[in-house]
Amino acid sequence: MPPTKSATLTEAELRLMDVLWEQGPSSVQQVLDALPKKSQLAYNSVLTTIRILEKKGYLRHIKDGRAHIYRPLVEREEASRSEIRHLAHRFFKNSHEMLVLNILEDRGVDAEELKKLRQLLEQTQPSEEKNE
Secondary structure, X not given: OOOOOOOOOOHHHHHHHHHHHHHOOEOHHHHHHHOXXXXXXXXXXXXXXXXXXXXXXXXXXXXXXXXXXXXXXOOHHHHHHHHHXXXXXXXXXXXXXXXXXXXXXXXXXXXXXXXXXHHHHHHHOOHHHHHO
16 A cells, blocks of 8 residues: 655745656666755755655655655645645645635735636536526
8 A cells, every 4th residue: 555645835845846847767876866956965965855755645656776756645635725725724724715715815815816816716606696
């Protein structure tokens, strides 16, 4: 049975997942090379974090000669949704409405964002409600 996926990714794990989502299957060295130079992580730090991601069920590796090539098992969208569910559960009693309202109240919404939100709401509205 595969390991259970953790609900959240640490910042370090997310940085490595971003690289793998962006460039696809990669060795530890390729991930390290793709990280911003300001990060300056050691090879062993990247390897350790990648192994943790594999144990959490986010990555899988195949052997390619002496190297291991890691590929994401979880898409970026799935990880984002998981993070949102976790946030809603922890801080908003599983209420996505409270989460969205909090975001809107915190930073406000400009006219263009409001237009996009209205369009999105209209698209996702159940057909019975549209006909009322």
